[in-house]
Amino acid sequence: MEIDYSMIKVIGFDADDTLWVNETYFRETEEKFAELLDAYETKNKIDQELFKVEIKNLDLYGYGIKGFMLSMIESALDISNNKISQATIGEILNLGKKMISHPVELLEGVKEVLEQLKDKYRLIVLTKGDLLDQERKLERSGLSEYFHHVEVLSDKKEENYLNLLDHLKIDVKEFLMIGNSLKSDVLPITRIGAQAIHIPFHTTWQHEEVPVEEQNNNYLTVNSLKDIASHL
Template sequence: MEIDYSKIKVIGFDADDTLWVNETYFRDTEEKFASLLDKYETKNKIDQELFKTEINNLEIYGYGVKGFVLSMIESALDLSNNKVSLATIGDILNLGKEMLSHPVELLDGVEEVLRKLKDHYRLIVLTKGDLLDQERKLEKSGLSKYFHHVEVLSDKKEINYKNLLEHLRIPVSEFLMVGNSLKSDVLPIINIGAKAIHIPFHTTWQHEEVKLEEHQNGHLTLNTITELLKYLNYGNGSE
């Protein structure tokens, strides 16, 4: 099915794992966390309990590294029956600080695409997570100059998108969302009548996964962000 993007005037980009690497660092930290607690439980059990704790805490802490660290500490206490040492709690806090201070690693082709699109479209960042952390990553990325607006949402559900587009006075017919998550970046956008392009990342948080039968038609899936240039009014990639 060919999708018409000729009316698009505003393009929203997810940040984590669309513009820069993010989920890989969470998976690496989970490995280190499991090693810290390996005398209490198996790695599989530790992973399961941490994920369960994260999900239970989403309404309280929201998304991002800080909530993840608090969930690791809570899980460590639960898995050890409150016997985990203060030194281990300190190690968990340091894991979080390492994540928050990690250099920003842009995905291949991101800056090239933004540079070529910025004069043809209004570009905005629509991401979720911790406000301070996302602002830090955007600043360190060097990409701020390409965006007209940056919005850090508490969640990415239909109502969040609808409210934001109304606030920014962006008609849904003129909006395109680009992101790596079907659950957060694609399905809610399709459901409100806008357009979405899915660019999968090689690893996805369990909470963001959707079953195949939940996928909906009406969106394009690309292998890399550079392929965007083939489908938008930027044309065939010529300057």
């Protein structure tokens, strides 16, 4: 099915794993976290328990590295039955700090694509996560000049998108969202009548996975950001 993008005037970009690498660092940190606790449980059990705590804490901490750090500490206390040492808790905090200070690694072709689009469309960033961390990453990325607006959302559901588009006075028929997550960047957008392009990333957080029966065909999937130019 050929999708018509002729009405599009505004393009929204997800940030993490769409503009720059993110999820890879979470998986690497989870590996190191499991190593710190290998005296108490198997890696598989540690991964499962950490994920449960992360999901339980989403309403409290939201998305992002700081909430992840707190969930790692809580999981370590639970898994060790409160026997984890202060030194190990310090190591867990350092894992999180290293994630926050990690250099921003742009995905291939990002700057070239934004350069091609900046004079044709109004470009904005719509991302989840910690406000300070996302602002910091955008500044380090060198991409700020391309975007008219940056919004860090607490979540990416239909209501969040509708409220934001209304606030920015953007017609849903003129809006296109580009991102790596079907759950957050694509399906909610198609359900409100806007357009979406899915660019899968090789690593996806379990919470962002979508069962096949919940997916639809109202969006385009491409292999990389560079591939969108031929469709616009």
